[in-house]
Structure formats: C-alpha cells, structure tokens
Amino acid sequence: MSAGSANMPEHTTQAIPLDTTRRTRARNLLRNAILDGSYTAGQKLVERELCELTGASRSVLREALASLEASGLIERESYRGYSVSLLSARKVGEIFELRSSLETLAAELFAERACDNEMAELEELLLALERCVASADLAQMRLVKESYYELLFSGCRNEETRRALENIIDRVHYLRSQLMSDPIRRETALAEMRRLTAALVNRDRLAARAASLAHLAAARDAVLDSMARDTPEYSTSSVQTRDRHV
Numbered sequence: 001m002s003a004g005s006a007n008m009p010e011h012t013t014q015a016i017p018l019d020t021t022r023r024t025r026a027r028n029l030l031r032n033a034i035l036d037g038s039y040t041a042g043q044k045l046v047e048r049e050l051c052e053l054t055g056a057s058r059s060v061l062r063e064a065l066a067s068l069e070a071s072g073l074i075e076r077e078s079y080r081g082y083s084v085s086l087l088s089a090r091k092v093g094e095i096f097e098l099r100s101s102l103e104t105l106a107a108e109l110f111a112e113r114a115c116d117n118e119m120a121e122l123e124e125l126l127l128a129l130e131r132c133v134a135s136a137d138l139a140q141m142r143l144v145k146e147s148y149y150e151l152l153f154s155g156c157r158n159e160e161t162r163r164a165l166e167n168i169i170d171r172v173h174y175l176r177s178q179l180m181s182d183p184i185r186r187e188t189a190l191a192e193m194r195r196l197t198a199a200l201v202n203r204d205r206l207a208a209r210a211a212s213l214a215h216l217a218a219a220r221d222a223v224l225d226s227m228a229r230d231t232p233e234y235s236t237s238s239v240q241t242r243d244r245h246v
Contacts, residue, residue: 026054026064031085031170034073034084035177036139042086071170089224092175095168096220100213102161107208109156111200118155119201125151126197133190138180145176148193152200175223178227185222192218210236 002089030050033039051061065082068074075085087095125148130143153162165172179185192215199207 022056022060023063023067026050026056027067030055030064030068031071031073035070035142035173037082037177037181041084043084044080044081046124047081068170072168073170073174080139080150085174087171087175089227092220092223095171095175096216096223098168099172100167100216101173103152103216104209104212105243106152106156106158106161107196107200107212108205109158109161110152111203111205111208113157114155114200118151122148122151122155122197126193131189133186136183137242138177141180141186142173144176145230146173150181169184176219178226179219179222182226187217188218 030053033053039045045065047058047061050056050065051058054061054064056064065076066076069076069082073085074082076082110118125144128144129141129148132138132144153165179189192211196208196211196215199211
C-alpha cells in the first residue's frame with residue numbers, strides 16, 4: 001500500500017437506511033399518482049390499495065402518508081383516514097396570493113441574475129412544453145413545468161424565495177395539474193409562458209414581472225371557475241376570492 005493510499009479512509013459513504021428509501025419511493029409514487037389525476041380532490045385513500053400500489057408495508061406507507069399530509073396534498077380525519085385535500089376557494093386564493101409575491105420576485109431576479117446557459121435551458125424547456133401541449137401529454141407536461149419553475153427559482157439566486165414556497169409547493173403543482181386537463185387553458189397558459197420566457201430571455205425585469213402576474217391571475221381565475229362549475233356551493237366564495245385578489 002502506498003503512503004498516499006494509507007492516509008485515505010477505507011469507507012466514506014454511509015448507506016441510506018432501507019426504510020428511508022422505501023418511504024421515499026412510496027411517497028413519490030403516491031405524490032405522482034395524485035398530481036397526475038389518478039386520485040381526485042376529496043377522494044378517500046384506502047391503505048390496502050395503496051400498499052398494493054407502492055409495494056410498501058403499512059408502517060412505511062403511513063410514514064409516506066404523513067409526509068404528504070405535511071405538504072398539504074392529503075388530509076386526515078379522525079376515524080376516516082386519509083383523503084386527497086379538497087381546497088376551499090379561500091385557500092386557493094391564499095396560495096395564489098403567496099405565489100404572486102414569490103414567483104414575480106423570482107422572475108424579476110432571474111431576468112437580472114441568470115447566466116446565459118440558464119436562459120438557453122429555459123428556452124429549451126419552453127420548446128419541450130410546446131411539444132407536450134401539442135401531443136396532450138399531461139404527465140410529461142407536469143414534469144416539464146416543474147423543471148421550468150425549478151430553474152426559475154435556482155436561477156434567481158435567492159434561496160429564501162424557494163424556501164418560502166416549499167410549504168405550498170406540492171399544492172401549487174396539484175393546482176397546476178388540474179388546469180392541464182382543459183385543452184383551452186393549456187393553449188392559453190402556453191401563450192402566457194411564451195410571453196414570460198421572452199421577457200426573461202430579454203432580461204426585461206418589468207416585463208417579466210408583468211407576464212408572471214398575468215399568468216398567475218389567469219391561472220387563479222381558471223381554478224376558481226372550475227371549482228364553481230364542479231361544486232356549486234363554491235360559486236359565491238370563488239367570485240369574492242377573485243375580487244379580493246385582483
């Protein structure tokens with residue numbers, strides 16, 4: 001053995017506990033199933049069926065469910081178990097209010113601080129999104145939009161904006177996924193994303209802010225309108241929520 005190798009540690013990587021990887025896998029499978037529409041808002045989640053879906057034991061599954069509850073994607077009721085969260089019009093308005101503050105700031109900062117490679121990557125993601133919309137590939141569309149916003153938040157060079165969004169990020173993805181099922185909204189949202197991307201690539205901070213605000217306002221109104229159509233009792237509160245956030 002050489003002198004140099006004698007000073008090297010024999011093993012520096014710690015193995016990840018098996019239960020942790022199983023829990024993460026189960027959580028990701030359930031998260032994707034909810035975001036891709038396999039489970040609808042308010043739908044009860046049956047542990048036996050979820051164990052079959054994920055291949056996880058009940059103890060591992062319950063840890064995964066607790067993690068999803070913490071993210072706001074599911075909720076638990078005493079003696080009834082878990083169900084997919086059913087967001088109120090007021091809660092939707094609050095989520096979009098927070099998004100408007102954080103995402104518009106991220107857009108402004110990205111326009112100023114992102115490097116040229118990040119700008120090029122953003123344009124590539126927009127092209128990928130266009131292909132997804134053209135083919136109506138909803139699952140891939142969700143992944144591309146997640147990548148687009150992950151790049152936006154990393155390229156803005158402000159860790160606190162992303163940290164502030166973490167508490168609602170899965171609910172943001174969920175609301176975004178709901179809108180993707182509407183072909184008219186998909187086309188409209190794509191046009192909004194084109195305007196946002198153009199402003200970012202041109203490093204026009206004010207235009208980026210305006211495009212981000214317009215996109216979020218349109219998305220919020222589309223969510224509230226959908227809720228009003230599907231659940232009549234939401235109609236009055238939806239209008240009041242929209243008016244309060246205009």
